[in-house]
Amino acid sequence: MSDGKGKVPEGWEAVRLSMILDVLKDGTHFSPQEFGGPYKYITSKNIRFGYIDLSDIQSVSEEIHRKIYKGSPVKQGDILLTKDGANTGNVAINNLEEEFSLLSSVAILRGNKSKLENPFLFQYLLSQKMQDFIKADMSGQAITRLTLQKIGNFPILLPPLPEQRKIAAILSTWDDSLATLTNLLAAKRQQKRGLAEALLTGKKRLPGFAGEWEEKKLGEVAEINPADTLQDFQGGFIKMEDTSEEGQLLRISENTSIQTGLAGFSRFRNNDTLIAKITPCFENGKGAYVQGVRGLGLGSTEFFVLRSKADIDARWLYFQTRTHHFNSRGTTSMQGSGGQRRVPRDFLVRYDVFVPPLPEQQAIASILSTLDGEIASLEALRAKVQEQKRGLMDELLTGRIRVKVEETC
Known part of the structure; x- marks a missing residue:
């Protein structure tokens, strides 16, 4: 990687990342079976593009934390890079003043420290060139994943330490603006999460509604993996990476070239809910409310599909699957070992839900959908500021624009 013209800027070095690191390792390969306790448990869903998101965080006991932390001690100032899943390439700098467990x-x-400033590396990994390099390095893989060896082979253009510090300081001013928007997003997500938990359990009732709720099983209010006929398939395909960890549908691929093996894919229609079943996608919140497919859509075999039954609002059903309670209960029910652990279908069938009359379901869903719209608007603004920063990064981190560093006596 060079300045774009095949040259290394004067005074800079072209190195491999492993040559300038003291630590390169990943978090624990041990998956806790129980949650709750004083220590945060951070996974890829908490590593956003440029920051750590604590708005949806699980915790573990001191005993579990000590077991994890002994093998993967994260220090303040360390760089955290997502290496598995749809968010591979997301990077954050650890500014937390506390120990936590890492997946x-x-x-x-x-x-x-004699070669590399962590804040400079943080900015470098966020750059468009490095993000493009990461995506290219994973192209053709069935599962998006970076090995530690691949990370160690990342090509880095390395300026002298004083120039590293100056570049990082300039770019951090943009990060301040992004941090403000991030905090607003976190507050809005927390507001929605708290309101959803209250409204969906009946702890908080909306004005004008006073009817009794019924306690039912999820399998009574939703059809699980409906058996639609394949002749309605018109090419809409949803991969796991087409859904976000916030439960949003990012895109629908056109996959009319699929000719064989259709029976194995998940099948869905508009207004169905998709839920990831495999680790770590389920724990990270992958899923979506389906809109925009023509006829029948197909998707990853690692999705459960829920379709609302009579007198059940489809959006209300979707929001039931987005609660912390649903995620934590599903996580503890997972079966299998290692990277093949999955939520069993029986968990969905037997999961308890409190069902209000249809008009109240619709009112609850409307309020939570409005909050989703406000969150989407803040995300769009943050993305715009991020894009402006990227333009400057491209100039500074390639050496096309050189910063002036004051000489010291």
């Missing part, structure tokens, strides 16, 4: 889907990077 193996995230890598820990710590620079050699």
